[in-house]
């Protein structure tokens with residue numbers, strides 16, 4: 001791997017910008033995501049910034065099961081993001097559908113619609129778990145790209 | 148020829164300015180974080196952000212006007228870098244200077260706002276269009292007090308050249324104290340130009356996503372962010388040249404350190420303002436500029452006229 005690619009990989013690991021998207025959560029997971037971004041936990045230490053537009057974001061933080069209403073929008077937002085992009089499913093619901101699984105209006109977890117890179121279980125997933133999940137995602141990328 | 152190329156591209160041109168702007172962004176974000184009782188980003192954060200954006204895919208909306216969308220960031224970056232050449236930095240002379248360069252610098256600093264407008268408008272996103280209209284509305288509010296504040300200092304020095312202004316204030320020490328009011332007015336107006344928090348109405352992320360930048364990604368976004376950072380450094384350098392032309396020792400190394408200190412203290416004031424105040428509405432912003440800043444700048448002009456009358460006697 002040449003030097004330029006190494007530098008780019010390094011910069012990707014050091015500056016993950018996230019976009020938060022509620023795909024039909026009960027709101028508790030969203031509150032935990034917001035809590036993880038507060039000064040108390042200070043994710044900017046790792047270069048994480050919350051972005052409001054999918055064009056700027058690298059990581060899509062999804063919370064909740066995918067409802068039939070949100071399905072098209074989720075796909076659209078995913079496609080609006082620039083490569084390379086990663087999806088993190090926050091909470092049991094977004095991992096598998098959780099307590100809502102089998103409901104008439106639910107498609108299932110996030111992976112029923114778009115590819116997911118990391119799963120963070122918990123109902124709701126605590127801020128520490130979310131941070132741990134994002135850091136583990138970055139570490140796994142480092143190992144994969146370090147080769 | 149070679150010398151000119153060197154000074155334009157490397158020192159004190161584009162590369163030096165980019166490095167300085169990364170330092171400025173880091174200091175700004177770090178102070179912002181520390182004032183919020185956070186740890187804040189590591190020192191390489193702005194560089195990492197920039198490289199990451201350079202390496203990302205670039206999406207251009209099919210609806211957008213391709214040429215305009217791509218040209219806008221380049222125009223913006225080029226004009227702020229050009230403005231830097233006319234500002235006296237640590238030496239009392241600028242790289243290039245002529246009588247009237249102060250106006251050229253002020254207008255070159257207006258081009259980024261217009262470029263953001265063009266880029267945002269032609270990206271055809273609704274959020275971007277609302278953002279660009281707001282930034283133009285804001286332009287008409289802060290530009291007048293900024294020009295009046297800066298030109299009042301030039302009026303006292305009786306010249307339109309930035310180099311001559313510095314010379315004048317070096318020859319008349321302590322006279323810069325007369326312009327302290329103008330300095331504060333221009334600093335507040337500069338916040339509007341840089342779209343920093345009390346006046347970040349055009350890119351209010353809680354209302355209109357990211358304003359004019361909504362559709363930008365990859366390299367183009369990297370250059371837009373770089374432009375804003377460079378604009379902050381150039382704006383701070385302009386204010387320090389016009390309003391704080393003291394402590395020039397004619398020792399290049401010492402002067403460089405003093406220049407950095409002046410620059411960073413202005414950056415500090417900008418971050419402080421960003422932390423302690425909340426965003427205004429666009430009508431409140433326009434009201435504030437026209438009702439309070441412009442009359443104050445007017446008073447500064449009158450004061451300088453009076454001082455000049457007394458001095459000439």
Ligand code: SF4
Nearest residue numbers: 026028091092093123
């Ligand atoms: S995982 Fe629990 S907290 Fe999160 S959205 Fe599902 S039900 Fe709500």
